[in-house]
Amino acid sequence: MKNFVEELKWRGMIHTIMPGTEEQLMKEQTSAYVGIDPTADSLHIGHLVSIMILKHFQACGHKPIALLGGATGMIGDPSMKSQERKLLDEETLRHNQECLKKQLSKFLDFKEGGAILVNNYDWMKDFSFLDFIRNVGKLITVNYMMSKDSVKKRLNGEEREGMSFTEFSYQLIQGYDYKYLNEHYNCKLQMGGSDQWGNITTGAELIRRTTGNEVYALVCPLITKADGGKFGKTEKGNIWLSPEYTSPYTFYQFWLNVSDEDAERYIKIFTMLSKEEIEKAIEEHRKDPGVRSLQKLLAKEITIMVHSEQDYQNVLEASQILFGKATKDALQNLDERTFLEIFEGVPQYSLSKEKLSSPILDLLAVETDVFPSKGEARKMITANGLSIDKEKFTDPNGVLGEGYLIKEKYILVQKGKKNYYILKFE
Numbered sequence: 432m433k434n435f436v437e438e439l440k441w442r443g444m445i446h447t448i449m450p451g452t453e454e455q456l457m458k459e460q461t462s463a464y465v466g467i468d469p470t471a472d473s474l475h476i477g478h479l480v481s482i483m484i485l486k487h488f489q490a491c492g493h494k495p496i497a498l499l500g501g502a503t504g505m506i507g508d509p510s511m512k513s514q515e516r517k518l519l520d521e522e523t524l525r526h527n528q529e530c531l532k533k534q535l536s537k538f539l540d541f542k543e544g545g546a547i548l549v550n551n552y553d554w555m556k557d558f559s560f561l562d563f564i565r566n567v568g569k570l571i572t573v574n575y576m577m578s579k580d581s582v583k584k585r586l587n588g589e590e591r592e593g594m595s596f597t598e599f600s601y602q603l604i605q606g607y608d609y610k611y612l613n614e615h616y617n618c619k620l621q622m623g624g625s626d627q628w629g630n631i632t633t634g635a636e637l638i639r640r641t642t643g644n645e646v647y648a649l650v651c652p653l654i655t656k657a658d659g660g661k662f663g664k665t666e667k668g669n670i671w672l673s674p675e676y677t678s679p680y681t682f683y684q685f686w687l688n689v690s691d692e693d694a695e696r697y698i699k700i701f702t703m704l705s706k707e708e709i710e711k712a713i714e715e716h717r718k719d720p721g722v723r724s725l726q727k728l729l730a731k732e733i734t735i736m737v738h739s740e741q742d743y744q745n746v747l748e749a750s751q752i753l754f755g756k757a758t759k760d761a762l763q764n765l766d767e768r769t770f771l772e773i774f775e776g777v778p779q780y781s782l783s784k785e786k787l788s789s790p791i792l793d794l795l796a797v798e799t800d801v802f803p804s805k806g807e808a809r810k811m812i813t814a815n816g817l818s819i820d821k822e823k824f825t826d827p828n829g830v831l832g833e834g835y836l837i838k839e840k841y842i843l844v845q846k847g848k849k850n851y852y853i854l855k856f857e
Contacts (some may be wrong), residue, residue, distance in 0.1 A: 432457065435491040436649075441706055442699040444484065444651045446625040449635070452647040455619060456493065463488055463620035463649075464496035464612055466551075466605065466627075468503055469527035470519065473673035474534050476663040476685075479701055480651055484622050486538045486703070489546060496618060497535050499528050501552025503604055524552065534672055537737065547616065551608045567607050570640050571633060576602060579629035602633045609634025613644055625650045654700065657692040672737050679734060679742040680749050680769045686730035687723070691716070694725045702732040749773055752821070759820040762837050770838065779853040784833075787856060791829050794854070801844055801852050811846060818845040 436453040439445045455461055465481045467474070474482070485495040501524045519527075532548050539546035576582060579602060585594045609631070612618035621631045631648045638646050654662040663670055670685050671677040677685075689697060695713055698704065704712070716725035734743045749765060751757055753773050762770065780799040795801040795808045802808035809827045811817050817824045820835055820843050835842050836856065844852040 432460070432493075433491040435488055435493065438487055438491060439484070439649075439651070442487075443696060444480070444487075444700055446650050446652040447628055447648075448650075449632075449648040451645070452620065452649055455645075455647055456491075460493055461620055462494040462496055462547075462612075462616055462618040463622055464498050464549075464609075464616075464618050465622050466498040466500050466503065466608065467531065468500040469524055469531055472527045472530040473671045473676055474531060475669040475671045477654075477669070478672075480654055481623055482535065482538050483701060484649075484651060485546070488622075489539060490703070495539055495546045496612060496616060497539065497546065497548050498608060498612070499531060499548065499550045500605075500608075501525070501528060501550040502555035503551060503601060503608070521552075530673070549612070549616075551604070551611075554611050555604065555607075563603075563607075567603055567637070570637055571603060571606070575636070576633070579633070581626065581629050602630045603637075605630040606634035606637040609646065610637050610641065613638050613646055614642070619645070620647045620649060622649045622651070624653050626653060657690050657696075674738060674742075678768055678772060679738045680746050680772050682737065683730045683734045683743070683746040683750075686733055687726050689726060689729070691720055691725070694729055698725060698729045698732075702729065702736070704728075704732065745769075757821045759822055759837075762820055762843065767838050770841065774843070774851055774853055777851045777853055779855060781855050781857065784856045787832055787836075788830060791824070791831060792827060794831065795844065799852070799854065801846060816847050819843070821845070 434453070435456050436445070436448065463485075465485050467478060467481065485497060488495045501521075528550055535541075535546075535548065541548060576599065577586075581602070582594065582599065585598070609618070609621050621634060623631060628648070628650050631650065635646050635648055638644050656662050665685065669677075670682060674682075686697070694716070698709055698712065702709075712725055712728050716722075731743060734746060748757075748761060749769055750773075752761055752765070765773070778801075780801075782794075782798060786794060786798055789798060791812070792805040792808050796803070796805045802811065808817075812825060812827045815823060815825060819831065820837060831842060837843065840856055842854040842856070844854060846852070
């Protein structure tokens with residue numbers, strides 16, 4: 432059996448580990464779980480660390496359990512948050528659960544004898560409040576719960592909004608999850624981000640006080656960017672794993688644009704590449720950082736893992752459109768969203784389709800301000816400096832017409848080498 436702890440150590444994925452964890456994992460195949468609250472119908476890259484831990488866990492010969500927090504998702508974890516989150520109804524949570532299971536199956540093997548997916552709502556829904564406070568609440572003191580960092584930060588935080596009893600009870604419910612999984616699935620290890628340490632150890636304490644079983648805990652560091660910025664957040668918000676929320680092109684570009692320092696950390700955390708492969712890739716990258724070979728490898732590995740090989744190939748073709756040679760056919764083959772994402776920030780003009788019959792000089796210098804004057808436009812066209820839909824346009828007296836439309840509504844104008852404009856005809 433492969434040494435899971437050693438694997439995580441060289442990857443920089445261990446923040447704190449309970450004594451005895453490594454010995455337990457080397458002794459026998461062990462079940463371990465990570466909890467994910469289904470607060471949306473897609474995971475985002477902030478979830479990827481926990482998912483990769485489960486993936487490595489299974490690759491090392493152990494049995495991963497992915498717990499979707501249908502019950503805890505109805506409450507909200509106070510850790511690292513200054514305000515309570517909105518509560519979701521059961522129908523929404525069930526929908527989210529189905530979507531997340533589909534996503535998780537790209538990382539974990541759920542076939543018989545493999546990974547297990549559970550939902551804590553299934554064992555919490557029939558638990559009456561009185562039963563819970565009698566059978567669980569009496570086992571952990573308020574003093575013990577108040578000592579947790581997640582609680583102290585909220586009670587002493589700048590917001591001064593305090594904390595509801597609902598959120599205060601979160602660690603008890605998560606603790607009970609660990610106890611339930613220990614009793615029903617022989618789960619002996621809980622893993623998660625370092626902000627979960629307090630909740631995880633509450634669970635271990637609950638088990639110790641009731642059954643006396645030996646259980647363990649392991650948490651990974653919270654991922655940050657080298658410049659101190661928040662990992663996974665962009666101006667537009669989260670980077671999602673679902674292509675409906677974040678296209679494969681935007682997903683790939685996110686990883687491609689990370690700093691050299693971050694790339695060296697992320698490739699260890701977010702890929703299954705071996706230590707030898709990663710060390711070789713880092714060495715190659717350091718010889719010529721300008722080529723960004725490490726970022727390209729990182730972006731490739733994660734895009735294929737989260738999406739598919741075909742999506743990766745499509746992304747490469749899309750990238751070539753902006754930075755390399757491309758044809759009109761390549762533009763037509765793009766879906767509309769990717770086309771607009773590639774040329775995000777490019778000046779865009781809305782025109783009626785009747786204007787398609789206008790002379791090119793009028794279109795570019797009168798109807799729009801692509802050129803300051805017809806004279807400038809004529810000069811550029813005759814100097815072979817204008818491309819329409821990635822093809823040279825050399826007739827200053829020409830007309831574009833509907834044959835130039837991409838996706839039946841766009842025309843891409845390129846002035847010189849770097850200046851792009853989009854004409855949208857409706």
